[in-house]
Amino acid sequence: MSFELRDHTADVAVEATASDLAGLFGALADGLAAAMCESIPDDGERFSLTVRAESCEAVLFDYLDHLIYERDVRAVLPVENRATVRQEGEQWVVDASARGVPLQGLGAREVKAVTYSEMAVEETPDGWRGYVVFDV
Amino acid sequence: MTDDESPDSKEFDGIRLERVREHVWEIAREDDMRVPARVLASEPLLEQIGDDKTLQQLKNATHLPGMTKHALCMPDGHQGYGFPVGGVGATDAENGCISPGAVGYDINCGVRMMRTNLTYDDLQGKEEELVDSLFANVPSGLGGGGIVEEGIDTVEAILARGMDWALERGYATEDDLAHCEDEGMRPDADPDAVSQKAKDRGKNQIGSLGSGNHFLEVQRVTDVFRPEVGEAFGLEEDQIVVLIHCGSRGLGHQTCTDYLRRIEKEHADLLADLPDKELAAAPAGSELAEEYYGAMCAAINFAWVNRQLIMHRTRQVFERVFERDWEEMEMELLYDVAHNIAKKEVHTVDGEERELYVHRKGATRAFPAGHPEVPKAYRDVGQPIIIPGSMGAGSYVLRGGEESMNLTFGSTAHGAGRVMSRTQAKQEFWGETVQDELRDQEKIYVKAQSGATVAEEAPGVYKDVDEVVRVSDDLGIGDKVARTYPVCNIKG
Numbered sequence: 001m002s003f004e005l006r007d008h009t010a011d012v013a014v015e016a017t018a019s020d021l022a023g024l025f026g027a028l029a030d031g032l033a034a035a036m037c038e039s040i041p042d043d044g045e046r047f048s049l050t051v052r053a054e055s056c057e058a059v060l061f062d063y064l065d066h067l068i069y070e071r072d073v074r075a076v077l078p079v080e081n082r083a084t085v086r087q088e089g090e091q092w093v094v095d096a097s098a099r100g101v102p103l104q105g106l107g108a109r110e111v112k113a114v115t116y117s118e119m120a121v122e123e124t125p126d127g128w129r130g131y132v133v134f135d136v
Numbered sequence: 137m138t139d140d141e142s143p144d145s146k147e148f149d150g151i152r153l154e155r156v157r158e159h160v161w162e163i164a165r166e167d168d169m170r171v172p173a174r175v176l177a178s179e180p181l182l183e184q185i186g187d188d189k190t191l192q193q194l195k196n197a198t199h200l201p202g203m204t205k206h207a208l209c210m211p212d213g214h215q216g217y218g219f220p221v222g223g224v225g226a227t228d229a230e231n232g233c234i235s236p237g238a239v240g241y242d243i244n245c246g247v248r249m250m251r252t253n254l255t256y257d258d259l260q261g262k263e264e265e266l267v268d269s270l271f272a273n274v275p276s277g278l279g280g281g282g283i284v285e286e287g288i289d290t291v292e293a294i295l296a297r298g299m300d301w302a303l304e305r306g307y308a309t310e311d312d313l314a315h316c317e318d319e320g321m322r323p324d325a326d327p328d329a330v331s332q333k334a335k336d337r338g339k340n341q342i343g344s345l346g347s348g349n350h351f352l353e354v355q356r357v358t359d360v361f362r363p364e365v366g367e368a369f370g371l372e373e374d375q376i377v378v379l380i381h382c383g384s385r386g387l388g389h390q391t392c393t394d395y396l397r398r399i400e401k402e403h404a405d406l407l408a409d410l411p412d413k414e415l416a417a418a419p420a421g422s423e424l425a426e427e428y429y430g431a432m433c434a435a436i437n438f439a440w441v442n443r444q445l446i447m448h449r450t451r452q453v454f455e456r457v458f459e460r461d462w463e464e465m466e467m468e469l470l471y472d473v474a475h476n477i478a479k480k481e482v483h484t485v486d487g488e489e490r491e492l493y494v495h496r497k498g499a500t501r502a503f504p505a506g507h508p509e510v511p512k513a514y515r516d517v518g519q520p521i522i523i524p525g526s527m528g529a530g531s532y533v534l535r536g537g538e539e540s541m542n543l544t545f546g547s548t549a550h551g552a553g554r555v556m557s558r559t560q561a562k563q564e565f566w567g568e569t570v571q572d573e574l575r576d577q578e579k580i581y582v583k584a585q586s587g588a589t590v591a592e593e594a595p596g597v598y599k600d601v602d603e604v605v606r607v608s609d610d611l612g613i614g615d616k617v618a619r620t621y622p623v624c625n626i627k628g
Contacts, residue, residue: 103279
């Protein structure tokens with residue numbers, strides 16, 4: 001799995017690829033962290049979260065939104081993101097965890113929100129590709 | 137080529153614009169567009185606007201139910217998400233819709249300017265002390281906390297009462313309220329419509345700048361173009377003023393996100409007819425539209441208090457640095473104006489008065505002289521409009537122009553507008569170099585939590601603010617009053 005930060009006039013976009021959907025979600029979340037900070041220290045405790053939504057795109061949106069929420073209320077930058085993605089009936093479920101690096105002294109910049117703008121979650125011959133624009 | 141020699145039409149990626157008059161370009165109605173779209177720009181600005189997806193996003197905006205007359209792009213417009221930044225869209229408040237996507241995530245992101253009776257001479261020699269002290273005392277960046285850190289009860293009081301809460305707690309004066317749009321309080325605010333998640337995010341950020349393009353800047357007035365209006369605004373050349381640019385922080389961002397998702401679930405039919413999910417809109421009159429309007433107004437109140445607390449702290453910093461009371465330095469609010477907002481306003485359309493939701497996303501209200509919603513202090517000259525430039529260029533103070541009600545639902549630009557992405561900016565500029573050059577060559581002292589922020593906000597990433605303001609002035613939607621130039625700048 002890997003991600004790249006992509007050009008966007010005012011905001012920032014993350015493009016990621018992975019062999020499976022779980023890896024893609026984790027890579028996009030790591031891209032979110034990279035959009036806020038270039039150099040990540042080794043400290044911080046892991047925390048976990050679960051998100052449910054009505055579609056694959058919606059659960060990705062809610063997952064990334066929840067990471068931004070956790071960032072603000074825990075005052076940590078969520079890095080080294082791991083996720084599993086599954087379907088339960090009509091619901092999509094993400095169980096995830098991240099290492100929360102304390103924001104104090106980190107010099108991180110704020111990503112305000114995840115957006116649906118140009119969002120892509122698609123299967124490719126090599127696995128999965130995702131694209132997300134974040135509001136900065 | 138002068139503007140008078142501009143061609144009659146231009147085309148960008150298959151989108152054709154006809155020149156209606158100087159600085160006014162129209163995209164004709166076609167397919168499912170409900171109204172035509174208009175771009176207000178000189179030819180050089182139009183070339184930049186046409187360079188990304190702004191025009192397609194503007195066309196998409198015309199699909200919103202109840203869109204009236206035209207969807208508009210201001211001279212500083214650029215690509216956003218869903219609705220373009222620099223976009224103005226007025227939708228019918230009875231049969232149309234309200235769109236969180238056309239307001240933006242940072243509800244009531246805005247600008248305020250505080251004047252002082254200090255001159256540039258008074259400040260010279262104290263720049264480093266001032267910038268250091270402001271940076272140390274005004275929370276900025278991620279995890280920097282807020283000036284007020286209390287419980288949810290305080291958040292709810294701020295959401296309900298806005299600047300009135302700040303007045304009661306000694307952070308504001310009656311005079312501050314009188315010089316703020318809507319006197320710093322939206323009466324339609326409904327704190328119960330703001331989610332717990334949003335309140336949790338806002339709790340520790342009350343009185344904080346955030347990061348990105350938000351900043352606090354000490355500036356000197358370099359030019360006054362309309363002396364009679366400058367006098368009414370209390371501005372004269374060489375005077376020191378303070379500009380504060382920030383919004384509703386995580387609370388506002390979460391509120392927008394929450395309602396986008398609720399619209400997706402509860403009004404999927406309306407959403408299915410729109411070309412972009414980020415245009416998500418609730419039908420006017422629906423329960424969700426009312427709830428969003430109440431939540432948005434509450435977040436607007438939160439943002440006003442946020443900027444007020446920063447201004448209050450700035451007064452305290454100036455007191456220490458200049459060893460004088462802030463009252464003695466006449467540190468008074470000139471005006472506070474929102475540039476990410478939707479408001480119910482009455483406008484005359486084809487000779488008929490109609491109540492509209494006027495969405496301004498990266499656009500500023502620009503009501504002219506005589507309008508009843510302009511504060512009494514400025515009603516004879518027009519509403520002050522504050523247009524921040526980059527940290528290496530000037531900012532402007534305008535006043536609402538006579539043509540704004542006819543052309544733009546009483547709106548004008550909100551800033552310079554970006555031309556370069558943040559990723560490219562970090563490749564082209566090095567933060568410390570930008571800081572050193574600004575200090576050594578321009579006598580501008582910049583302090584930031586991160587060098588990357590300085591690179592991302594380097595002067596070269598923005599459009600020419602002079603040209604943006606020239607077009608606004610030429611069109612008569614926002615008239616040039618004064619220009620200011622940075623001295624000290626802090627950012628997250």
